Amino acid sequence: MSDAIETIEYKNHTIEILPDMNPESPREWDNICEFHCGHRRYNLGDFHYTESTREDFNEMYRKAKRQNDIILPLYMYEHSGIALSIQSFYRRLPQGHAEFDSCQVGYVIIRREKVLEEWGKKRITKQFREKLIRIAESEIQTYNQYLRGDIYGYNVIDEDGNETDSCWGYYGTEDAITEAKSIVDYKTNEVKV
Numbered sequence: 001m002s003d004a005i006e007t008i009e010y011k012n013h014t015i016e017i018l019p020d021m022n023p024e025s026p027r028e029w030d031n032i033c034e035f036h037c038g039h040r041r042y043n044l045g046d047f048h049y050t051e052s053t054r055e056d057f058n059e060m061y062r063k064a065k066r067q068n069d070i071i072l073p074l075y076m077y078e079h080s081g082i083a084l085s086i087q088s089f090y091r092r093l094p095q096g097h098a099e100f101d102s103c104q105v106g107y108v109i110i111r112r113e114k115v116l117e118e119w120g121k122k123r124i125t126k127q128f129r130e131k132l133i134r135i136a137e138s139e140i141q142t143y144n145q146y147l148r149g150d151i152y153g154y155n156v157i158d159e160d161g162n163e164t165d166s167c168w169g170y171y172g173t174e175d176a177i178t179e180a181k182s183i184v185d186y187k188t189n190e191v192k193v
Contacts, residue, residue, distance in 0.1 A: 005152075006173060008180075011188050012159045015180040020151040020168045026142045032115060033136045035074060035143070036060055037106035042082065045074075045106060061107065070110035070129065072136060077102040082147050084140050086133070108136050145171045154180040156187075 004016035027035065027046050035045030038057060049057040064071050076082060077089040079101040089102035110132050112124060121128060145151065153168030154176045165183045170176035 006177075008177065010181055011184050013184045013187075014157040015177065015184070016155040016157065017152050017173050017176055017180075018155065019149060020153050020170075023146060023151040023169060026139070026146050031139055032110060032132065033139050034109040034111070035106065036109060037074065039076070039105050044076070044084070049106075060109075064109050067112055069112045070124070070132060072108040072110075072133065073104050074106045074108050075102060076105040083144050084147070086136060086140065108140070110136060142171060152176045156180055156183055
């Protein structure tokens with residue numbers, strides 16, 4: 001029995017979409033942002049601080065201020081799962097319980113020197129800052145998918161029941177389905193030649 005969350009019949013092939021049971025954290029990737037977090041029950045972000053490392057957290061914050069890094073608050077909403085955002089959840093959610101289930105959990109730091117060097121810029125203009133904030137929001141969105149387990153893979157099974165291809169690490173099912181169909185398209189075109 002398959003653990004597929006979705007099964008698609010496509011060109012005499014079966015595509016199974018399955019949860020990725022061993023995903024890599026997107027915080028291991030080459031990111032622009034650093035997530036500095038402190039929570040007593042969760043180890044979140046790139047740098048996790050505890051009560052005993054509070055002074056390290058404070059020093060990190062002071063250093064980021066001195067270096068004119070971009071510092072954004074990082075909020076957490078916990079209710080049947082975890083969601084992070086650079087905007088407060090308070091009074092933003094229709095459920096009305098964000099005041100009880102949300103808090104600031106840390107900061108997102110965008111290192112000024114790093115982004116200037118990587119983009120070949122001399123300074124951070126208003127437009128460039130807005131772009132960096134959109135990147136931070138994107139990194140948070142991807143991390144939220146990771147925290148929710150919204151990462152998948154696919155198996156392609158031919159008409160004889162043989163698994164002919166598989167791949168993992170897709171955030172959301174849409175890209176996994178698109179890629180699996182392209183593999184079937186390639187294989188069926190290969191057979192016709």
